[in-house]
Amino acid sequence: MDKKRRNFIRSLALTPLLAGIQSSFAHSALKPLPQTRVQYSLNAFSFNSQLRSGEMSFFDMMEFAAAIGLNAVDLTGYYFPSYPEIPEDTELFQLKRKALELGLNISWTGVRNNFVNPDATGRAADRELIRKWLTVSSSLGASIMRVFTGSQAYEGFTKDEVKDWLVEEFKTCAGYGEEKGVIVGLQNHNEFLFESSEVIDILKRVDSEWFGLILDIGSLHSKDPYAEIETLAPFANYWFIKEHVFPNGTRTPVDMNRISSIIKNQGYQGYVSFESLSEGDPKQIISSMFNSFKRAYEIIS
Structure with missing residues (x-):
């Protein structure tokens, strides 16, 4: 043959x-691919006292996150010694190297700004702060950076006028984010925008793919926080899970089954970050929150 x-x-x-x-x-x-893939992160504010006192470092926090099986860490800007000035690249690159060794991502950074400030010069300074720290976010490989509305007396102006300031400031910051490849994420923080409808209005008016929402479940103090959370869920680029919600402002243990159901039913794929605000051992609290959420999430059909 x-x-x-x-x-x-x-x-x-x-x-x-x-x-x-x-x-x-x-x-x-x-x-269709199943729309249920999430990753888990840890927010640095959970170790606020320890990081400020020097009892812990970002490296210690990262080792803890890896040890309990988390995927990422949120490195809040004001725990860097140089803040509000940006850190040296050598410091950032050491953190990136440590994250690689531990199999972690650095998914998030955040600053403290106040755009509810009637002083245009003060708003401009905070706008510049955000611009500089977006460079830090990009250098770390973080995909999103947290900003606030801020909270301040604004006598002589209406709330709608302040919202106009917010929209213009956030549009500018979204442009900075686009330049650096980092989403500017507004955390609803119960300080100026108190209802889901107000948050959504700002998101729609800014109207940029580089401006999004970090959904903080503990900062909605309405009659039914879970209804507010569900309303905001389609807009969330990132989730903060805390151990309490506040129906009518009353501190109440979070129902992990309800929260995980909202997230899974929304088809969310991305980071779910845990942040503890309670007294006690934050390592134990975070471990318990993570395990409770994960169990609840995994049993939902």
């Missing part, structure tokens, strides 16, 4: 197998 004939027979034998493989790929391509 000559070589040409052998190759022809071999190709006939392989045809059903190749057709089956192609059919399998085509079939799988038609199947």
